Amino acid sequence: MIDKNNELLVVKNLKQHFNVGSGKRKLVVKAIDDISFSVYKGEVFGLVGESGCGKTTTGRTIIKLYNATDGEVYFEGARITAGTQGYIENIKNAKLEYKNNVLKLTPAKMKIKEVENKTAKKLAQIDSKSKEERGQLLREQAELIAGVKEEIRNKPNDYQADSSAIKRLKNELKQYIKSQKALIKEARKSDSVKGENAKRLQRIQMIFQDPISSLNPRMTVKEIISEGLVIAGETDKKVLDEKVNKILQVVGLVPEHGSRYPHEFSGGQRQRIGIARALIVEPELLIADEPISALDVSIQAQVINLLKQLQEELDLTILFIAHDLSVVKYFSDRIGVMYFGKMVELTTSEELFKNPLHPYTKSLLSAIPIPDPDVEKVRKRFVYNPQIHNYDEEGQPSFVEIKPGHFVLASEKEVLKYQEELASKEIINVVENKSDKIKYNDMTLLDLKRIARDRKIVGYYKMSKQDLIKQLKK
Numbered sequence: 001m002i003d004k005n006n007e008l009l010v011v012k013n014l015k016q017h018f019n020v021g022s023g024k025r026k027l028v029v030k031a032i033d034d035i036s037f038s039v040y041k042g043e044v045f046g047l048v049g050e051s052g053c054g055k056t057t058t059g060r061t062i063i064k065l066y067n068a069t070d071g072e073v074y075f076e077g078a079r080i081t082a083g084t085q086g087y088i089e090n091i092k093n094a095k096l097e098y099k100n101n102v103l104k105l106t107p108a109k110m111k112i113k114e115v116e117n118k119t120a121k122k123l124a125q126i127d128s129k130s131k132e133e134r135g136q137l138l139r140e141q142a143e144l145i146a147g148v149k150e151e152i153r154n155k156p157n158d159y160q161a162d163s164s165a166i167k168r169l170k171n172e173l174k175q176y177i178k179s180q181k182a183l184i185k186e187a188r189k190s191d192s193v194k195g196e197n198a199k200r201l202q203r204i205q206m207i208f209q210d211p212i213s214s215l216n217p218r219m220t221v222k223e224i225i226s227e228g229l230v231i232a233g234e235t236d237k238k239v240l241d242e243k244v245n246k247i248l249q250v251v252g253l254v255p256e257h258g259s260r261y262p263h264e265f266s267g268g269q270r271q272r273i274g275i276a277r278a279l280i281v282e283p284e285l286l287i288a289d290e291p292i293s294a295l296d297v298s299i300q301a302q303v304i305n306l307l308k309q310l311q312e313e314l315d316l317t318i319l320f321i322a323h324d325l326s327v328v329k330y331f332s333d334r335i336g337v338m339y340f341g342k343m344v345e346l347t348t349s350e351e352l353f354k355n356p357l358h359p360y361t362k363s364l365l366s367a368i369p370i371p372d373p374d375v376e377k378v379r380k381r382f383v384y385n386p387q388i389h390n391y392d393e394e395g396q397p398s399f400v401e402i403k404p405g406h407f408v409l410a411s412e413k414e415v416l417k418y419q420e421e422l423a424s425k426e427i428i429n430v431v432e433n434k435s436d437k438i439k440y441n442d443m444t445l446l447d448l449k450r451i452a453r454d455r456k457i458v459g460y461y462k463m464s465k466q467d468l469i470k471q472l473k474k
C-alpha cells in the first residue's frame with residue numbers, strides 16, 4: 001500500500017561529480033547534477049534513462065558507496081547524506097562579494113582599478129602576439145596610474161576609504177563564514193556511516209545489475225545470504241540457518257542450494273540469490289539496479305514477477321533502476337526520467353505514458369515496440385536532440401510542476417508550450433469520451449486504431465475502418 005503521507009526516501013538537490021584525469025586533462029564528470037525526488041512508503045519508483053545518464057550513480061550515492069558532492073538524502077525522516085560543495089561555494093562567493101564591496105568603499109583603489117580595467121579591455125582587443133602594442137599599452141597604463149596616485153596624494157580627503165563600513169562588512173563576512181562552517185560540520189556529522197546512521201543504512205539494500213560479479217565466488221550461497229545478518233551481530237547458527245532456509249524458499253530456491261557456490265547456478269538463479277541476500281535483513285527500501293538487464297529474455301519476466309510478488313507480500317518500497325521504459329511501466333507507480341545527470345520528467349506511470357512532455361521522454365517512448373503490425377510499420381523512432389531547447393542565459397530550465405504531480409524540466413517558454421500541449425490533449429480526451437459526438441468517419445484508420453487500442457478493443461488491429469467505427473460507437 002502506498003502511503004503518500006510518508007516519504008520514506010527524499011533526495012534533495014543531489015549532486016555527484018567525479019574528478020577524472022589530472023593536470024591539464026582534469027575533467028569533472030557531473031554524473032548527477034542537482035536532482036530531487038522522493039519515494040513514498042510502499043511505492044515502486046522507476047528511474048529510467050539511457051546508459052551513462054547517472055541512474056546507477058544515484059542508487060550508489062543513496063546507499064553511500066560514494067560520498068555525495070552536494071545536496072541531501074533523507075531516509076525515514078533522518079538525514080543520511082549531506083554534501084558540502086554548496087557551503088564551500090557560498091564561502092567563496094561571499095569572499096568575492098566582500099572584495100568587490102570593499103573596493104567600492106575605497107575610492108583610491110577603485111580609481112586605479114578603473115585604469116587597469118580599461119587597459120585590460122584594450123589588451124583583449126589587440127593581437128596577443130603583438131609584443132610592441134602590448135608594451136605600449138602597459139606603459140600608458142603605468143603613466144596613468146602614476147597620475148592617479150599623484151592626484152590621490154594631493155587630495156587625500158577626496159579619496160578617504162569608508163573604514164567603518166569596511167569594518168562592518170568584514171564582520172558580516174566573518175559571521176557568514178562561521179555559519180557556513182557550522183553547516184559543513186553538521187553535514188559531515190549526518191554524512192557519517194557510524195552509529196544510528198549505520199543501522200539506518202542497513203534498512204536500505206541493493207540488488208545489482210550483474211548477478212555474476214556481485215556474488216563472491218569463494219563463498220557458499222548460505223554464507224553470502226547470511227552475511228548481512230552476521231554484520232548486524234547475529235551469531236546464533238541455528239537462527240542463521242533458519243532464516244537462510246526461509247528466504248531461499250521465498251525467492252523460489254530450496255534449502256539444499258545453501259551449501260553450493262554461485263558458479264553452480266544459472267543467471268536467473270544467481271539474481272534470486274542476490275534478492276535473498278538483500279531481503280534477509282528485512283529492508284524498508286530495496287534499490288534494484290537494472291536487476292534483469294544481464295539476464296536472458298526468457299528469465300527476465302520470472303525475476304520481474306518475483307520482485308512484484310515480493311513487493312506486494314512484504315510491502316516493500318522499491319527504487320527500480322532501468323533503461324527500458326516498458327519494464328518500468330509494468331512495475332512502477334511513478335517514474336523519473338533522467339538525461340545526462342538531470343531529472344527531465346517525473347510523474348505517475350500512467351500520466352507519463354499518456355501525456356509525455358519532455359522530448360527526451362517522447363524519444364524513449366517512441367523506442368518501445370508496439371504489438372501491432374500496422375502501427376509498427378509506420379512507427380518512427382524519434383531521436384532526441386538536446387539542441388532543440390535552444391536555452392539562452394535568461395531562459396534556463398528548472399524542474400516545474402506543470403500539473404499536480406507532473407514535473408518537467410523546462411524554461412518559462414517551454415512551460416507555456418507544454419501547458420498548451422496538455423490542454424489540447426484534454427480536449428481530445430473530452431471528445432473521445434463523448435463517443436456519440438465524434439466524427440469517426442473523418443478520422444484516419446490509424447487514429448481509429450489508436451483510440452481502439454486505448455479502449456482495449458480485442459483484435460482492433462485486424463479490423464476494417466467500418467468495423468472499427470461500429471465497435472467504437474458501442
Ligand SMILES: Nc1ncnc2c1ncn2[C@@H]1O[C@H](COP(=O)(O)OP(=O)(O)OP(=O)(O)O)[C@@H](O)[C@H]1O
Nearest residue numbers: 018020029031049050051052053054055056057058
Ligand atoms: N567512479 C566513477 N568515476 C568517474 N566517473 C564515473 C564513476 N562512476 C560513474 N561515472 C560516470 O558517470 C556517468 C554516469 O554513470 P552511471 O553508471 O551512473 O550511468 P547509468 O545511467 O547507470 O549507466 P549504465 O546503465 O551504463 O550503468 C558516466 O559518464 C560514467 O562514466
